[in-house]
Amino acid sequence: MLINWIHDHFLTLLTFLPALGGLFILALPKGEHNSIRALALGTTVATFVVNIWALFHFKILTDFTFQEVIPWIPAFHIDYRLGVDGVSFLLILLTNFLMPIVILSSWREIETKVKEYHFLMLLLQTGMVGTFAALDFFLFYIFWEIMLIPMYFLIGVWGSGRKIMAAFKFILYTMAGSVLMLIAILYGYFKAGQSFNYTQWLATPFTADEQFWLFLAFALAFAIKVPIFPLHTWLPDAHTEAPTGGSVVLAGILLKMGTYGFYRFAMPLFPEASAHFSPYILTLAVVGIIYGSLVAMVQKDIKRLVAYSSVAHLGFVMLGLFALDQKGVEGAVLQMINHGLSTGALFLLIGMIYFRRHTRQIDAYGGIAKTVPLYSAIFLFVTLSSIGLPGLNNFVGEFLVLVGAFQTKTAFASVAVVGVVLGAIYMLWMVERVFFGGIKHEENKKLHDLGLREVLVMLPLIVAMVGIGVYPKPLLKMMSLSTENFVKLSNRGVIARTPSVARRTKQSSVEPGLLRSPRLRSGSSQ
């Protein structure tokens, strides 16, 4: 039965449905722009529908669900191994939720090489979903690299301004990280008894030195993606010059690859090293929050401003992850999703106004709330979501991150709270200069307000923002066991940070449930 097959292969379907649609697009004649767009939209919508279907079958477990294992290259013990936990499933859901919106938003923006654009977008989707779903390092690496190539072309071909430079910088930065990660993967492969299996790695006792280097290699690759200060300078260029759809995917999902990498690989696999590096990464995260906000404040280009704000937002995610407190981690995961929604929405809105005026300079606007009231209202709404107004999505995430971090890393959380103030400053100042005041430029008097298609693009995002803000419980529940497990696994290092090597190996075999008890933790650190 087909239904049964689907039930057993949700992840395969989710991963390869977009690529399949992409192949069909390749088969279509070049001039058939609208058929191409419609097919792309249909494919992404279908993928999203399958994802919702899968949501009903999703079981909240500590372990991975929807697992699929097929031996792929037996000689090297490479398997086609997929599986998700609450967190990666939510991120896949986010991906598949955003993609139809992205396709719909570029309906009129992309007029050149329509076929290639949509093919690459769908290929990108396959890469992203696959990355979140892969549990085999070899497979993971392949999907990881599949993502990069379409993005490179999306920026380089359909971008604006200094697009070649931006695309080059993007690929240079990311490749530098990927190469190191590949070396680390190969090392771990031999260490774990020639296995690329993620669960196998979890059980492998890496020595402190190994952890140190492997963590560094993984963390660098992920830190570039996040991006953590000071590895962020590819981001403003790439975000700004990419076409709207590209920016949305880049901000909404690709950045999460970095934080997801920390969540899935760098921290639970190398707990001691992550405990060792924790103060440095936390420092960089907090610096990123403040620094990103301050630099965002003085940007002259709206898109660049939002790009820098991502540095600050992702700083909160890193703070939450390294707080190693379940609330903080849940907040961090929620922030990954929220940032995808809010910043994605901001990029979409900027794309809409750019389509009309062909400029993103703040100076070129001013007072347009008068001419485009609906656009302004939605923009203000998304802005409020982005600055964490209670009742909307970002507040929930930020609150959990901060309360969790305050509990375990008080000093860092206290400084990070400043970011809440700065966020309001740079966003509202931008809104003031773009929308309020008198109309300074003649061109802005004839701007036309949002059309039906654009409202349809924004509506799902707005609903999601309110939904998560008012009732975040379902999402939190979905990730609760996974985050708990993550904290357990990643906390192994905190306990093991004692001089004796022998003690370390003994400690790591302790039943993880016991490690949560605060008494034991404080006892072992004495």
Add this chain to the structure above:
Amino acid sequence: MLDFIYKIISPQTVAWLIVAFPLAGATINGMRSLVASRFGKETSHSLTSFIGCGFPILSFVFTLVTFLLLIGFPAGQEPTMITGPLFQWVLDKTLVVDIGLKFDQLSLVMGLIVTGVGSLIHLYSMGYMGHDEGYTRYFSYLNLFLFFMLLLVLADNLVLLFVGWEGVGLCSYLLIGFWFEDPEKAAAGKKAFVVNRIGDAGFLLGIFLIYTTLAANNLPISEHGFKFFNFEVIQHYRAYLLPYATPICLLLFLGACGKSAQIPLYVWLPDAMAGPTPVSALIHAATMVTAGIYMIARLNFLYVLSPTAMTVVAWVGALTAIFAATIAVTQNDIKKVLAYSTISQLGYMFLGLGVGAFSASIFHLMTHAFFKALLFLGAGSVIHAMSGDNDIRNYGGLKEKMPITCWTFVMGAAAIAGIAPLSGFFSKDEILWHTFHSGHTGLWLIGFIGAGLTAFYMFRLVGLTFFGEPQMSSTKWMKVHESPPSMSSVLLILGFLSVVGGWIGIPEAFGGGNHLHHWLEGVFGKVVVHEEMEVSHAPEIILGVVSVLWALHFAILASVIYAQRKEWPEKIAGRFHFVYELLLNKYWIDELYDFVIVRPLLFISRNILWGVVDEKWIDKYAVMGTGQMVLFWNRCVTRLQTGIVQQYLFFFVIGVILMVWRYAF
């Protein structure tokens, strides 16, 4: 009748409806406004008014019903109710936030003030904003404000309170910048939001500290259920907070300073007068700005744990009271005078809180809501008549043209000045009496001088506006008219309340029953009652009489000077030129903040962080530098590939020599 209601719908439903009505109004009018503006159409004003005023009034009625229900409880039972969670907002193993409402003596008083005064101001707005094209948008914002304000005062936990807290800030932002085409007004809105956010950051840290402290103690889970933000839970376990009481209270007080415009975060409130005048009356005088006082009163059980924090609150309040009063003396914008007066009066409320007179503060909060709303609406009526002119130097003699506005305004001014037996006298005097009585003579003196200043600047305003000779052109004078009944009737109601509103709190010393005080005892306990107070009322009466005389003196002085002897103040200003300039320019605090904080921050961000660190150090030198390095080595290696066999042989020999060297020696 009540039984019937009780049977049909549970009190919980009534309670939730109180909050839901304004939200419904805001949503409906907001949607209508958006759709209309998208298609360039006009919305029907009458439907907007019906929705926009109907829902707040319903909300008021339901609050009243709840009030009646709760005082209908059998004797000896506290008139309190907790609705229980509508749903759980955030759920984690160690953190549970229930969305629930709490009704007790304090929140009922607040709820009645908010919905009552709120409804009146909605009605007034129908006339005041009648000609504005953003009429529907205005009402949707105003209803949204009411929703968040009710959430704030009715919340049963700190997180929901914070939701309301930030929400009213948002509405304040939207309404200050309501006429966004004027860049100054838009900027004022942003300033209000940002300054409030600074306070909110402190507030957040405060509640995190509460959570962390409580979570660190192994308290029985079955009792608290990890609802550490719940007022009940905090109150129950307050002893555990003792070690951190001072930082917690001070951090929360920072939040209160932002919202309630105290030193050093008061700077947004005078600018906030850019909004429509009814908004100033509702948000920036009667309700929102008192949120800080409400919050501290709500957490009174925490504040009494920290004498240090209490002292800080009292001193900040007293200093703000006199500081703002001095500025108010020289301001020429009618709304600015009232704004500084609000800051000053809020200072009095904090002074009351700081000396432990919680119920006196709430009393003053209530009477202030009446008379300050009245004064602002009166000012609105004057501005309306003067077709938008705010400058009191251009007024004069308006008494003849607008008698209702004039006499209600005088009533309000007398109330705020503390002239017996109007409402302000009893509430302010109670604060001052408690300050004096608890031994804070210095604070009392500051408050006492401030009270004189209050009387002076208020009657300066009255004298300049309504008495003396008209200072405007005769054509303008012809156009001045009394406001329509929809506005003046609201003035009359508030005037009535300003007169009699204080009578529910007349202290025993003056033969009253001090009902409000006893009503609030359920929340504040008897901490503020001093034993000897019961014994002798003589000092309290003496102080009361002294302060009436004191205020009266200044009031008469000011009205005489400013109505008849206008040259005197000019002469004084000329003689004490520096002092006058200092006050007129509000101590140059805005300029100071701009110079010390805003400009350096922008400079550093733009020229150092972005210009140097980002673009030069990281991007140009580190990243592109690495790229250049790679290219450089690339070139070097390329050069080696010459294709000349002799050269390769030469490298080979060198290599061999080196290897031999390495292993042989």
